Amino acid sequence: MNAPALPEVVSGKFILGMPEEEYHSHPALSASGMKNLLRSPKHFRAARSLNKAKAEFDIGHAVHARVLGIGAPMVEIPASKLSADGGIRSNDAKAWVDAARAEGQVPLKPLVFAAVKRGSEAVLANPKARALLETPGYTEVSLFAEDEQTGVKLRGRIDRLADSLIDLKTTTDVRPQKLRAAVTDFHYDLSAAVYRELVRLVIGEDPGPMHLIFVEKEAPHEVRVVRLSHPDWVEGGSRKMRAAIDLYARCVEFGHWPGADDDEGPITELEPPAWYLPAVDRLETDL
Template sequence: MSAISLDRPEVISGRFETAMPEDEYHAHPALSASGMKALLRSPKYFRLSRTENRPRTEFDVGHAVHARVLGVGLPIVEIPFSLLSSNGAVSTKGAKEFVANARSEGKVPLKPATFAEVVRASDAVLTNAKARTLLEQPGFTEVSLFAEDPESGVPLRGRIDRLAGTTLIDLKSAADVRTRRITTSVVDFGYDLSAVVYRRLVELVTGEKASPMHLIFVEKDAPYEVRVVKLANPVWQLGGEAKMRAAIDLFAWCTEQGVWPGDDEDGGEIRDLPVPAWYERQMNALEEDLL
């Protein structure tokens, strides 16, 4: 099977965009992997998350690391130390004006300490042999893909950090890159779902079979360790596909019915909170110790 053309990829169905502004992509109404994760939390949460304004600082560090490593995305700018208050807060008139102006220009303003952390984290990625080998492969950065789900007709979208031939590459910041911790992150943040959505979009748009997702994790704090993994185990694929299918079907049903229920019913019986198996095991062990 041939790799996707690096000059002009052949589009079988949908759209393949390599220069779409970030704000334009996120404003598109098609269902994304992030939207699917919100849907699986609850349709109500998904609906509200599309209309409620979340704090913009929530993803500033992640965006900044992406910008320095990938060379695209919102540019970062350091807030001058002289504008900060004596305790380092962005509370002075000058600091607030600087931040407002930066955001109006589409930039991500960071305090000096945070800016230094971003530089060190991104440098750690760029000097990591495995990560650099992946990132230096010829390909496209910040690829936006749009296609229609053949089974439901639901419009889908995805934005891949790096597409090198048929290799999918995503950059993630993490508190801890030990294998056990990032395995938990894959499950908690639904990276298995994202990987399947991206692979499916590549297939729908270009007709090519994408390789398993490669994830580059970098710690957000010193010593900024890096770990590069791939989701090649078929179990990740099966799990991601099950989540994707459930989310697409739920979206189609909610759209058709015009109903977006929450995770808990507004009325009805108050349910007892289930006891986790690990908690029950701990209590049984404690009881045995006391006997």
């Protein structure tokens, strides 16, 4: 994973090697924050004030560290410290995990540790993924800039920036129909738009399309590389980004962070999905 000389910065900041905690504690608006905003400003505020359990992200962080060669190293929790059902319940086990985190490590149970190793090896063995990762570029790039229309401060952290944007994702299923759902459910199109805009603002260049390297969390750890270059993905992600930034600017201006249904408008009429009655028909037929 060779890295060329640092690019000339037009505006904002281009940072390599920024500590993860320092990046995530920065108050600038990120793609993750925009995703919460599009759910509701109330969710955005809650996510900023509440600390999520780190274990929720351990697998993804560990795969990133092993594949990209950067980030917190993973460490295997000794089986002897786990309870009979594999839980972290004893004071000794909790103390061991806390000490590992304090040293900047990602503690994983033995089965998860083995799965992360297999998944990482699967990514590096995939010819499409490896070709992308070996293209000269920059790893774990932190970008900071100011939105031109609103002045909102933005940030983004790209797994790999080469002649395109590259992001590594763990998932449960890499079949194309499942990945389409993942892109829409997790707003990866929005992330692509934010990263693309930040690269444009910071170094004045078009970074090319977003490539997503998906690897399954469980055996056989299949890998699929996809590209979000279709005009609909590009337009949709850009429109989501614009809506989220504008919403954030309004909330900051008025100091109001409402929930999705906090207004005095009509009660939502919840319509059934198209498959609902056909499913009932099949149920009656099977009785």
